[in-house]
Every structure is written in structure tokens, then in C-alpha cells.
Amino acid sequence: MTASSASSASSASSSQQPASAGPPGSANEPGQAAAGPPRAAADTEPDRPPDADDSGLLAALxxxxxxxxxxxxxxxxxTHWNHEAERILGWTAEEAVGRRGLTGWAVRAEDADGVRAALDTAMRAPGRQVHDFALLAKDGHRVLVRTQSSAVRAPDGRVAGAYCAFGESHTQLDLERAVALSEALFEDATWGVVLIDADLRPAVVNAHAARTFGMSRTALLGRPLGDVLAQGVEELEGALQHVLSEGPPPAISELWVTPRDGESELPRRCWRSGFIRLASPLAEEPVPLGVAWLFQDITDAKRTEQDGSLLRFRAHQLHRAGRAAAECPDPAEAAAVHLDFALAGFADHALVDLAGTPAPAPYGAVDADAEWDADPAPTGDGPGAGSAAAAGGPGAADRAPRLVRALASPAGVPGPSEAVPVTGIPVAYVPGHPALQAYARRGSVRASAGQAPAEGWAAIRNWPDGTVHGLCVVLRSRGRTVGVATFLRTPARRPFDRADADYAEEVAARIAAALDLAGAAGA
Known part of the structure; x- marks a missing residue:
């Protein structure tokens, strides 16, 4: 009979056993028939120590x-030696369990006294004992470890032994450094540190970040970023989502944001920001826990840098304008060149209006004994003086200027400024117009439509549609007011400030000199 035939016969014989042999899985020995009803499962299990399951669970843990x-x-x-101990030292559990002490195999003889003393101390002293000592790996090299030892006591209180948990010292030091760094970042760092969870909400905030937001650390937790930032939220959330999905960006970014204080908005701030994706070290595959956002307020430095860059650009424009104007045979054309160079990066539109007062003398050196006088000093003090004269007060007919359009940049389309055909008809400026105020004050006047421009705000001032910010600067040459230059901005630009007025006054001085040279002021 072949082996396969014998196996088939054996299987058939087994399948033909009577039902009284008991249910499958019973504890009956092979060939032993069971009589009577089936016994309970507990009766069929072999005898085992009552703590067998607990011992297996403990070993697995x-x-x-x-x-x-x-x-x-x-x-x-x-008595116990787990897999991590085997990984660090190389000794398997079969090789370690049952040995008495560590001397001679896991500890060098020179180090044995110190290790034995540490373990004896752990058995006698309450609580955990921390020690650093050297163990001996199976391949013969020493491993510096940090141990935490504690006594194991029986129910009656006597010492039954001791356990010793240990890890390589450099690993422990790295962990301690990481914990110390984390605590320092959240307590003493001069950078703002915010841990953002996967829902893009702050989970942990350090003291510096809370001060930057103007809120307490707990008030920021769990709130949407849109509740604490009025502007810049889209850029920040976009950066956070990119870090969660793709990882941190290769370089530090600079975000301009506007913090929110209740219903009001605080001034814009520039935050230099870095992002780090956080992943759980316990998971087999990286699981994002959120993003660490580190930022520093660099608004003052950034504005200083921008101001310096703007000054360099404007100085370069003035230099280029001077070189280009020097090649113009017509002084009026040179004035237009100065106006065109000034518009770049400064304004969207520009106008030049000339006063109808004749020039005191031909252009050149003025004789000190000549019988002519410069413009009279402005009457009154403060902004109201010029406005009152322009509005038609006593003697206004003698002092009100007649401003005639001389130059204008194309409205709506880019292009060079062009001379306006001479008609002699004054521009119909309403009383109190910024150009009239600038003429009366011999200075610069700024005007802005505000956050919600009124309908017809630009039209009533004879300015192109879409204008929301204006700057009128007086043109002065040889002690006389030649006219007024007006620079205009659309909503895409910010309002004019004092630095803009200084630059416009420098440009106006060059335009006035060119127009005076052309004799256009006497037209």
C-alpha cells in the first residue's frame, strides 16, 4: 500500500468515529472514547498555573x-530580558535569563562594583534611582547607559527583586535636550511659536506669540486664524496647508498681516515665518500632528529697508531725469521729462498749472537794485488762510490765482506727458481746492477721499475719474510762485505721506526752473 493510500484510509477511519467521541476540540487523548454527555470546556482544559495568562501578557508587554x-x-x-535590551547589548533572552548577576558577561570586572552598588541601592531605597554606568555588549564594546531602577516588593512587603529600565545615554540626552528646547521655546524664546493642529487652529502658544497677538495664551487656543487676523489669513493658511501636505518650504517667508483687536484692526505687521511639519514618532508611517509656526516681528526693520530702497530709487530717477532733461533743447520739454520720470512708481496721473502773473524779469541773474518785488507773504496763519483767500474773502480778487493748464499726463493710458494747447482759460477750480490752497500756502497740500469715496469726489475737483488721493505742490522759481503741480493716485495705491510730499517738492523745483527758463510763466 502506498503512503497516499494509507493516509486516505486513516482519514476515512477518523471520519467514521462515533459521535460519542465528543465534540471537536475536547481534551480526550487519541484513541480514548468519551462516555456520557460532553463535559464543560473548563473541565477539558489541562491543568496550568493560575498566572500563566498573566505571565504571557507581562512578557508581551x-x-x-x-x-x-x-x-x-x-x-x-x-529573570527578565526584553527585545530592546537584546538590541542594545546583543545578548538574547535565552543567554541572559538565569544568570546570576551581570559581572563577567554584561559588565566588565572593573565596573562590576559600581553596577552592583547601584542595584543594591535600588533594592533598599524607596522610589526610582537613576544611575549612569557602562555595560558590556556581546561583541565586547562598552555601552554607556542611563538606568532607572526600582525595587519589586512582594505582597508581604519584602523585597522580591528589582527591575532596571535603561537606554543608551546619548539617546536619553537627545530626549532631554528636545524636552528642554521645547520648554525654552514656549517660555523664554524671543520668537513667537504657535503649534497649529490639522484643522489650522492654534493648539499651543508661547508667551511671545501671545504678546504679539495682544491676547492671552489660552484665549488663542482653538480659535480660527480669521478671528485674530484681519488681513493675511489666506496667505498664512495657504502656507500651513502646503506644509501639512508637502512639507516645509525651502526658505523662510515674510508675511504681511493685520492683527485684529476685537472689531478694530491694528497696524499692518511683517512677520518673518518658518514652518515645520510635526509627525508622531510612535507611528510606523509619519502621521501629521500639525505645524510648528515660528515667527518674528520684523516690521520696523522691513519698513526701514523699504524706505531706504525707495529713497535710492527716487534718487536714481531724479538723476536720470536730470540727465535726460539736459539733452532737451526746449525747456518746456525738459519740464515734461521731469514730470514723466517722477510718475514712475509714484503716481498714476500728473497735472501742471501755471499762474497768470507775468515774470518780473527775463530769466537770469536778478539785479539787487531792480525795482521789482517777489510774491507777498501768505496772509494769516494755518490752513484756513489760503482757503479763505481762494474762497473769495476781502481782497480775494487781487490774490486769487488764475491757474492755466500747461502739462498733463495721459489719463487712463500710459504715455509721456504732453503740453496742453495754450488757451489762457483758467482751470475751473472750486474755492478751497487743494491746488488753490497749495498756491496760497506756498507749500504742499494732500487730499484723500477716505475709505469710502463719495460719488463725484474726483469730478468736483476736476481730476480724472478713479482718483482717490491727491498731492498739490507749489512751483517756485526766483522767489516767485510759477504755478502748481498735482500728483494723483488711484485706489490701487496708498495715500500720499510726508516722504511723498518731500519728493514731489524736489520734482516741482526742477519743473518750475525749466518752465521759468522757457518763459512760459509770462504767457
Whole structure:
């Protein structure tokens, strides 16, 4: 009979056993028939120690620990040795368990006294004891470890042994440094640090970040970023989502944001920001926990840098304008060149109006004994003086200027400024117009439509549609007011400030000199 035939016969014989043989899985020995009703499962299980399941569970827990662990009986015999201890030292559990002490195999003889004393101290002293000592790996090299040892006591209180959890010292030091760094960042750092969860809401905020937001640390937790930032939220959330999905950007970014204080908005701030994706070290595959956002307020430095860059650009424009104007045979054309160079990056539109007062003398050096006088000093003090004269007060007919359009940049389309045909008809400026005020004050006047421009705000001032910011600067040459230059901005630009007025006054001085040279002021 072949082996396969014998196997088939055996299988058939087994399948033909009577039902009284008991249910499958019973504890009957092979060939032993069971009589009577089936016994309970508990009766069929073999005898085993009552703590067998607990011992298996304990062994599984010890082997699954991230820390290396060894345990000793009261006489020093090794009773437990988990997988992490095997990884660090190379000794397997079969090689370690049952040995008495560590001397000679896991500890060098020179180090044995110190290790033995540390374990004895752990058995006698309450609580955990932390020690640093050197163990001996199976391949013969020494491993510096940091241990936490504690006594194991029986129910009656006597010492039954000790356990010793340990790890490589450099790993422990790295962990301690990481914890210390984390605590320092959230307590003493001069950078703002905010941990953003996967829902893009602050989970942890350090003290510096809370001060920057103007809120308490707890008030920021769990709130949408749109509740604390009025502007710049889209850029910030976009950066956070990119970090969560793709990882941190290769370079530090600079975000302009406007913090929110209740219903009001605070001034814009520039925050130099870095982002780090956080992943759980316990997961087999990286699981994003959120993003660490580190930022520093660099608004003052950024504005200083921008101001310096703007000054360099404007100085370069003035230099280029001077070189280009010097090549113009017609002084009026040179004035237009100065106006065109001034518009670049400064304004969207420009106008030049000339006063109808004749020039005191031909262009050139003025004789000190000549019988002519410069413009009279402005009457009154403060802004109201010029406005009152222009509005038609006593003697206004003698002082009100007749401003005639001389130059204008194309409205709506880019192009060079062009001379306006001479008609002699004054521009119909309403009383109190910024150009009239600038003429009366011999200075610069700024005007702005505000956050919500009124309908017809530009039209009533004879300015192109879409204008929301204006700057009128007086043109002065040889002690006389030649006219007024007006620079205009659309909503895409910010309002004019004092630095803009200074630049416009420098440009106006060059335009006035060119127009005076052309004799256009006497037209």
C-alpha cells in the first residue's frame, strides 16, 4: 500500500468515529472514547498555573517596550530580558535569563562594583534611582547607559527583586535636550511659536506669540486664524496647508498681516515665518500632528529697508531725469521729462498749472537794485488762510490765482506727458481746492477721499475719474510762485505721506526752473 493510500484510509477511519467521541476540540487523548454527555470546556482544559495568562501578557508587554528592561530576583538572578535590551547589548533572552548577576558577561570586572552598588541601592531605597554606568555588549564594546531602577516588593512587603529600565545615554540626552528646547521655546524664546493642529487652529502658544497677538495664551487656543487676523489669513493658511501636505518650504517667508483687536484692526505687521511639519514618532508611517509656526516681528526693520530702497530709487530717477532733461533743447520739454520720470512708481496721473502773473524779469541773474518785488507773504496763519483767500474773502480778487493748464499726463493710458494747447482759460477750480490752497500756502497740500469715496469726489475737483488721493505742490522759481503741480493716485495705491510730499517738492523745483527758463510763466 502506498503512503497516499494509507493516509486516505486513516482519514476515512477518523471520519467514521462515533459521535460519542465528543465534540471537536475536547481534551480526550487519541484513541480514548468519551462516555456520557460532553463535559464543560473548563473541565477539558489541562491543568496550568493560575498566572500563566498573566505571565504571557507581562512578557508581551515587556518585549513591546521602547525602553530596554532587565529584572533581577532578590539573589541577583536575571529573570527578565526584553527585545530592546537584546538590541542594545546583543545578548538574547535565552543567554541572559538565569544568570546570576551581570559581572563577567554584561559588565566588565572593573565596573562590576559600581553596577552592583547601584542595584543594591535600588533594592533598599524607596522610589526610582537613576544611575549612569557602562555595560558590556556581546561583541565586547562598552555601552554607556542611563538606568532607572526600582525595587519589586512582594505582597508581604519584602523585597522580591528589582527591575532596571535603561537606554543608551546619548539617546536619553537627545530626549532631554528636545524636552528642554521645547520648554525654552514656549517660555523664554524671543520668537513667537504657535503649534497649529490639522484643522489650522492654534493648539499651543508661547508667551511671545501671545504678546504679539495682544491676547492671552489660552484665549488663542482653538480659535480660527480669521478671528485674530484681519488681513493675511489666506496667505498664512495657504502656507500651513502646503506644509501639512508637502512639507516645509525651502526658505523662510515674510508675511504681511493685520492683527485684529476685537472689531478694530491694528497696524499692518511683517512677520518673518518658518514652518515645520510635526509627525508622531510612535507611528510606523509619519502621521501629521500639525505645524510648528515660528515667527518674528520684523516690521520696523522691513519698513526701514523699504524706505531706504525707495529713497535710492527716487534718487536714481531724479538723476536720470536730470540727465535726460539736459539733452532737451526746449525747456518746456525738459519740464515734461521731469514730470514723466517722477510718475514712475509714484503716481498714476500728473497735472501742471501755471499762474497768470507775468515774470518780473527775463530769466537770469536778478539785479539787487531792480525795482521789482517777489510774491507777498501768505496772509494769516494755518490752513484756513489760503482757503479763505481762494474762497473769495476781502481782497480775494487781487490774490486769487488764475491757474492755466500747461502739462498733463495721459489719463487712463500710459504715455509721456504732453503740453496742453495754450488757451489762457483758467482751470475751473472750486474755492478751497487743494491746488488753490497749495498756491496760497506756498507749500504742499494732500487730499484723500477716505475709505469710502463719495460719488463725484474726483469730478468736483476736476481730476480724472478713479482718483482717490491727491498731492498739490507749489512751483517756485526766483522767489516767485510759477504755478502748481498735482500728483494723483488711484485706489490701487496708498495715500500720499510726508516722504511723498518731500519728493514731489524736489520734482516741482526742477519743473518750475525749466518752465521759468522757457518763459512760459509770462504767457
Amino acid at each position: 515587556l518585549d513591546g517596550m521602547d525602553a530596554a528592561l532587565m529584572a533581577f530576583a532578590a539573589d541577583g538572578t536575571v
